[in-house]
Amino acid sequence: MKVTHAIFSIALGITSVASALGCSQPASAEPQKAPRVVEIMVHGAFVPDKIAAVEGERLKLRLVRHDSGGCTKEIVFPSLGIRKELPTGQPVTIDLPELKAGELQFECGMGMIKGTIAVAPRK
Ligand SMILES: [Cu+2]
Numbered sequence: 001m002k003v004t005h006a007i008f009s010i011a012l013g014i015t016s017v018a019s020a021l022g023c024s025q026p027a028s029a030e031p032q033k034a035p036r037v038v039e040i041m042v043h044g045a046f047v048p049d050k051i052a053a054v055e056g057e058r059l060k061l062r063l064v065r066h067d068s069g070g071c072t073k074e075i076v077f078p079s080l081g082i083r084k085e086l087p088t089g090q091p092v093t094i095d096l097p098e099l100k101a102g103e104l105q106f107e108c109g110m111g112m113i114k115g116t117i118a119v120a121p122r123k
Helices: 002-022
Strands: 036-042 050-054 059-065 074-077 082-085 092-095 102-108 114-120
Touching: 036 050, 074 092, 082 092
Parallel strands: 036 059, 050 114
Antiparallel strands: 059 092, 074 082, 074 102, 102 114
16 A cells, blocks of 8 residues: 555656646747858858848858968958957857848958848848
């Protein structure tokens, strides 16, 4: 009898743990789409240097620099006030804010190498 009771308690315990885990997912009021990951290779240039996007989209840029020249050691988004160092061989991610329609420029720290994110207006 005692054993039966113990087993029942354990079973009950497992059930409540399982249901607690099931509820641990945060209930978001407005489900946001995960940002789109765009890989950019940096090797004396940004490859690709033209990226197409749509208004309201969120991008996560993943940059890997392969060269070690001074020019590409930084990436700058002048209009967003973003400046990031690009250590050679180390992936760097940049989360961009929701994109506005138009052309978003990015460049190296000296403004010599450039790239563009062309953001098409949403219909
Ligand atoms: Cu440069």
